[in-house]
Amino acid sequence: MNGINYLFNETSLYTKEVFKIFVLNDGKYEYDKKEFLRFIYYVGYGQDKLVSYCHLCKKEFPFSYKTELFEFTKYFKDTDYYMIVADKDGQNPGRISISDGIILGLVPPYDKELLVNNKIWYMNYFFNCTRNGSHKYMMMISIELKDGNFIVRKIGQNPSMLTVKGFDFDKYKKVLEKLDAYEDYKKADLSNADHFHVGAYAYLRRIFEKMINQYLGKTELKDDHMDTKIDAVKDYFDPRIKNLLKNLYGILSVGIHELSEEQSKEYYEYLKAIIDMQLEYVQTENDKDKQSKELAGVLSKITNLITKQKKDY
Numbered sequence: 001m002n003g004i005n006y007l008f009n010e011t012s013l014y015t016k017e018v019f020k021i022f023v024l025n026d027g028k029y030e031y032d033k034k035e036f037l038r039f040i041y042y043v044g045y046g047q048d049k050l051v052s053y054c055h056l057c058k059k060e061f062p063f064s065y066k067t068e069l070f071e072f073t074k075y076f077k078d079t080d081y082y083m084i085v086a087d088k089d090g091q092n093p094g095r096i097s098i099s100d101g102i103i104l105g106l107v108p109p110y111d112k113e114l115l116v117n118n119k120i121w122y123m124n125y126f127f128n129c130t131r132n133g134s135h136k137y138m139m140m141i142s143i144e145l146k147d148g149n150f151i152v153r154k155i156g157q158n159p160s161m162l163t164v165k166g167f168d169f170d171k172y173k174k175v176l177e178k179l180d181a182y183e184d185y186k187k188a189d190l191s192n193a194d195h196f197h198v199g200a201y202a203y204l205r206r207i208f209e210k211m212i213n214q215y216l217g218k219t220e221l222k223d224d225h226m227d228t229k230i231d232a233v234k235d236y237f238d239p240r241i242k243n244l245l246k247n248l249y250g251i252l253s254v255g256i257h258e259l260s261e262e263q264s265k266e267y268y269e270y271l272k273a274i275i276d277m278q279l280e281y282v283q284t285e286n287d288k289d290k291q292s293k294e295l296a297g298v299l300s301k302i303t304n305l306i307t308k309q310k311k312d313y
């Protein structure tokens with residue numbers, strides 16, 4: 001886990017991370033400072049810079065940032081403490097310093113009912129690209145203290161994960177629209193970004209099936225098996241990938257049930273790269289067709305011109 005980079009770049013909205021800061025022991029809450037330091041690291045306190053893709057620079061850059069901690073409708077700027085034990089009768093309340101995890105005021109262990117429960121803090125992050133300070137990112141998290149745990153959720157982010165990750169859906173838009181697969185292509189990446197890998201694989205498979213069906217057209221086949229279909233149309237594919245097609249379809253069809261969450265995530269990029277190679281191939285072929293038609297037009301014009309000039313002499 002890489003602190004602020006992980007939280008901003010890799011964590012999708014509403015994912016929760018639980019930190020067991022206070023542990024009940026003999027009816028009293030004991031403080032686990034090590035766990036609090038892990039929390040501090042996770043939310044990015046005291047870290048120098050966020051490294052993220054700047055969608056305006058179109059490159060990865062460090063971002064400097066400021067944070068602002070607040071409660072619902074209650075802003076306390078420059079507050080560096082979490083109040084964890086209520087201020088009773090004007091006594092010194094217990095509070096944890098954000099910067100180093102040290103507790104000030106009333107010290108633990110705390111009676112069970114003394115520790116604040118069901119309380120939510122919010123934190124805003126304001127990021128500025130270090131290459132150009134007017135490139136601004138923003139993030140918001142909630143920190144809930146519940147039964148001794150700090151529960152952290154990312155609840156807002158601008159721009160979205162997809163923009164931050166530099167997704168470019170429109171690169172193959174024309175080709176995809178001809179396949180009626182533009183929405184599938186977007187949904188595949190959106191599902192993957194949301195860690196919904198079964199969905200991501202299913203959308204890639206749909207794109208692949210639409211490719212096969214388009215190439216098949218009205219071709220008659222001896223049976224309906226995917227292998228038969230692939231054999232019939234494989235010459236429409238980029239020669240560099242045409243021997244990978246059966247494997248690709250096999251993985252997209254059944255692989256997802258056999259793969260772990262981590263493996264699915266890791267392999268998605270490779271499987272999509274094969275689809276992208278074909279989209280690139282079709283697009284380049286289309287461009288070349290267009291170009292050669294234009295060239296043919298120009299050539300016949302020149303030929304006509306020469307013929308005409310010969311006649312004129």
Ligand SMILES: [Zn+2]
Nearest residue numbers: 054057129135
């Ligand atoms: Zn920038």
